[in-house]
Amino acid sequence: MEDVCSINNLVRCLLDGGMDAGLANFITLLLGVVLVAALPLVTVIFLIWVERKVAARVQDRIGPNRVGPFGLLQSVADALKLLTKEDITPMGADKFIYNLAPIIAFASIVLIWAVIPFTPLHIGADLSIGILYFMAVGSIATVKVMVAGWSSNNKYALLGAFRTIAQLLSYEVPLVLALIVPVMLAGTMSMQAMTVAQQGMWFIFMAPVAAVIFFIANLAEVGRAPFDLLEAESEIIAGYNIEYSGFKFGMFMAGEFMHAFTVCVLMAVIFLGGWSGPFVHEVPLLGFVYLGLKTAFVYIIMLVLRSTVPRVRIDQLMAFNWKFLVPISIVNLLLTAFLLYIVRALGLAPAPNQATDFVANLPQTIVLFVGNLALVGVIVSMIRSQGRRQRLADEARLAESETEEPALPAGVPAGD
């Protein structure tokens, strides 16, 4: 474990300076923690600007451009304004958990960053169960919705919380089922080892269906369009955080922006190879750039989706999850397991010493990719035949109602 993290060098420096060993360790630990935890805080200020700019461009506007160069300081101004806004606690609210909810909202997202590998040498904590940690900590987001909705003493907040929890719980199933596939491919649950396993071939080529399911389920988990039912303004005015004002509301918003970005980072780490790229072992800090570029790519897709796709209805949302995503992720899991077994039986898997070699990974990637393509083909043909059946039934019903009901009398304009 020599030189796993450059902060380790700090311990040696401090010890050489004649500091107590325990104290030196603790200072290093605290410094590392604050560094990793501050990273999402700094990025979120920038992210809100990016999000507003992209949405503005899609809608043919300019977006924030007054405060600072290119409007870059807009988010800082917004944060300062929120700080000076009155914080209103509604009558009848359960004070303690009402105040706790925004803190949970923010902390639960920051916690995910502890296991994200930034470069070959820099990671907060390389837990052997990194993926499980992400799932466990990510689920705290559900608790914040429950707590905020219940304690606000507001019917809209409670309704919004019910819906949101139903949505978050449901989409966690395909999310986790899709995550089993990369775990199976990598044979590890540590985030760092998973990135290392992708040096030969990114998992998005080995398991494209799982990657797409992971992305869609994450869109729903962070409540982004087309799954933004938790903030459906026209129906439940803002959902679970309606009664919050001032900086507590700001915490919810910042937490949401950060969550959206965090799942993009995770998508990049788990399916797009994380920090892996050319020359990354010679210059470890390049890994940070590669990870940033891959994350930006996923994030821009998410933003464009947000500003182009309309919101779905709640029944469509649930049906899409339970009757489409969950069955597909189960079939995808079985298929991947089967194909991996075939690959092993035919001896197509790369030898352990060639695991990071692109060419050695090619045969098994081709087998898995073709298998995934076949699955997509079957799904598409099933959707088409389902659509055709639906259309025929609709036409039959329409023809029936036309023969039964008399046509509108002449002179009455036909309404639509």
Place this chain on the structure above:
Amino acid sequence: MAVLNEWAFIGVFFAVAWVFPVLPILGARILAPHKPNPLKQSTYECGVETVGDTWVQFKVQYYIYGLVFLVFDVEIVLLFPWALAYNQLDLFAFGAGFLFIFLLADALIYAWRKGALEWL
């Protein structure tokens, strides 16, 4: 020792992650004005007076989704060790995993047929 260090990191991280959102909220308490009045503090319902209790009974639908979720999540946790060791498993363990996933799918089909997945 290395493993212990990783978890020490997580422990300190938990503490720091809770401090970060608390600080600005406390800061806002100092900076922001505080002039409450009954109208301001009343429940926000687009200007209409709220009627009755907020904490009402809710639809059984949500419980059913919760139950289906619970079944899946527990079984998925059992699937992770299988996936983790997949590359070293023999044909028997492979078949066992398949059987387990089939049971999972069976539960889904049962819930589907019973109409638990319809939004009412």
